Amino acid sequence: MSEQILAARSDGPAAAGRPIVEAVDITKRYGPTVALAQAGIMVRAGGTHALVGRNGAGKSTLVAILTGLQAPDRGRVLFAGRPAPDLSDRDAWRREVACVYQKSTIIPTLTVAENLFLNRQIRGPGALIDWRATRREARRLLENWSVDVSPDQPAAALSVEQRQLVEIARALSLGARFIILDEPTAQLDAAAINRLFERIRALQVQGVTFLFISHHLQEIYDICDTVTVLRDARHILTRPVAEVTTQQLVAAMTGDDVHLATAVDRPPLPADSPAVLEVQDLLTDGVTEPLSFTVRRSEVLGLAGGGASGKAAVAEAVAGLRPAHGGTVAVTGNTVPSGSVPAALAAGIGLVPQDRHREGFVPLLSVAENIGVTAPDKTRSRGFIVPRLRDRLARTMIEALAIKTPGPELPVAGLSGGNQQKVVMARALASDPKALVLIGPTAGVDVRSKQTLLDAVDQARADGTAVLMVSDELDDLRICDRVLVLFQGRVVARMQRGWRDNDLVAAMEGINDDRN
Template identity: 35%
Template sequence: MKNISKAFNGITVLDKVDFSLRKGEVHALMGGNGAGKSTLMKILTGVYSADQGEIIIEGKPVSINSFDDAKVNNISMIFQEFSLIPTLTVAQNIFLAREQKNSLGLLNDKESEKRTEELLNELGVNIKPTDIVQNLGVGYWQMTEIAKALSQDAKILIMDEPTSSLTKNETEVLFTIINELKAKDYSIIYISHRMDEIFQICDRITILRDGKYITTEKCSETDLDSVIKHIVGKEFDQAFEWQERPYSADGPPVFEVKNLSAGEKVQNVNLKIQPGEIVGIAGLMGSGRTELMRCLFGIDRIDSGEVFVEGKKHTIKNAGDAIAAGITLIPEDRRMQGLVLQHSVKDNMILPILSKLKKGLFVDNRRANDISKRFVEKLNIKTDDIFKQSNLLSGGNQQKIVLAKWLAHDPTVLLLDEPTIGVDIGAKTEIIDIIREMADSGKAILVVSSELPELLALSDRVLVMHEGQIKKEMKRTEINSEEELEYAIQGF
């Protein structure tokens, strides 16, 4: 891609960007939230057209103005929000919309299953073509997406933050597959905010900042500090350190859960959080972490058990009950659950505090604007102004709006599920600081994170979940290293 420029409503988001991909290469595309990565890839897959610039494939200029054009040029994008239909089989999903038909025009399941079997074997993935997608783990959804792309003869695969919903093991499987594809001369564009992955799997890195091309480097010839410096634009220390914060360990807890059970995934959970305390929940995918958060916020039904906020017992049957009790959840899947995409940045942010902003019959607009502006600044949300429609913001910036929205609400108990997923390196430390600040004001914080450095930076105490139960409890001061925590998580 040469000299690619793109503006939306007169605002330049890509400014003469160059990007080149070699055969058999894994090329990382990096940059902060809103740098222009997804937009550049949407130009390559025909979702948007560039205002200026050229796309050249194997020496020939091509024009890509639709998804079909991209397909013709053997380019395929694996979306982060999966495009699979959960109730269909793996084979049906792969051949969706172009199912193998027999002479009577009926769908030929046998044929698609045979082709799927071949693809899965080629990928070395241990699932059956007849498996129903929703019964498989998220990692396998990813594999199905990859098989689907390969079935369409893709030679260039774009992966936009593929590991954000994968466990460590699933990530390793994905990396093995990426290496195999590489050996077969496929070319892969890999977008991720996780630095360790980039150095593990990529050959070269291209960095964008504020829509501008900064540099392309070989991974073997650069290092973490230099990459971070290019992304952020200045020297930056990304080490997360745990800070011992004072909290009242003896008095009554702010939040208490007794013998809580909900479905199969939450079984007899007991926990207490003191004012100002941050409690982390560790565990493998499927261990029940997200389900625990969901039932505490009234999304999933609680079968039995008791929930107390500031000593008062609350019955939680829906999110309204939870909010009334002072409990707030920042969900893992924020684009789906946390945002009204058609609404502006501001309207999303003030939604939970509308009643507090009422002055007589009307909303105090000045205060609403002030609050929104403050959070846009605080979280470094990249937007033209607070009135921009949320779905026009980059993925990571949408995540930040949801965070801001619930932080502005100022709950007594804050439940956070993967608070920095999809957020860039610069904003991660800011978010960690904000969570600490909230705790310091006497709140109870319960946080789930698969990123262990982040969990260790935040938590005063860590609970390890396995098969719906809390199996282990560790004071932060008892955990000496990331490896120790990893060991505790894997140890069941």
């Protein structure tokens, strides 16, 4: 795709609104690293504007500048044509813009009302907090913006979807009418995504403008009217979404075409391929009928379904993250004790968990320490960790998965989201597992990182690993030889490679049921 920067035409649906925010000729450096080079964006009022790009393209830096967390080295930010507030005036910034991050800022130990009015509670006589008035105002705020939760509800009990809506309501109560949504669908199922999109459209009618950041390109076409692409710290294009094909968008993000692995690209599995992972009559949380399946050597079996389907619970039970209420899990004929991650690891099961931040890595430990934790045989001698061996293993995995890091000693917290996910995959592969359990392995990563991760899975498969792929993303499932579709805790469809997208999605939504 041409490198020329293309301004959005004036005939798009959002073009009728005035610019609500403009970032012009933004340059930002962190030491020798150029995070943004004369980049910019213009978002018109009343629309939903997509910001896309690979991890490291500059999106996070641009968001930090648009929200007043960072000052550009050069360039300027304007809100409705007015210069942005001084960085020290946080209240003025909150009246202009808010960001709902992928990692929620809601405090779980507080109630919804306390989160909504944190540090600005309503005061009564003697400057004491008037909790009754605070809860009353919280209830009014939630009703005004159609957020169906109780102000007295503990925030810890909120779903991901509800936390996002509470954060949006909090931002709107401060006066902001420009909301940045950073990967808002990464932890939502299809039904919750549809509800979120309905709320976005309703809020647009009420005068709210959104900047939507996502690695799920189909969502860009579903909810956004304009798209801006960043690549290598530079602005590449801004165009109406209707004028850009998916392939053009991918090419703008990567600079070249990306080919994702699929099962139809490889020969069928040999008939004599031995069983590796055997699950028999498994019952666990969210599973309503005993589930049995076998994954053979060099086979990829998919488990698909919505958020309440039970697919993640099945995978977690197989990998020891949660106990099974019945049934057995065996690897190469050896039964694996239920509810024990160490036992599953010792049996030869590698895991990429659903929540990388809580279960996938330790942020303050180095890349090498995180990767080596699953492979003591490769990193220890006479029971002691040998840094030389640990770093050698880490460098091998860093090269294999193209992890962008200055070295194995960097804390994982210092990596981008896509590279953090690569570390989680490296940790799962470091022990040379017999069976690999992957739960949403490419959620929240860019298209190039997705290609790297899926290629690594395909290489593990080619080397003889049995893979259980648990996902509702079609790109992940296309690598599968077979897919079992779960709906409300039971298998409702079994599909062989070559399935049609429409049939799979229909089964995931509970429309089809081929058990009869």
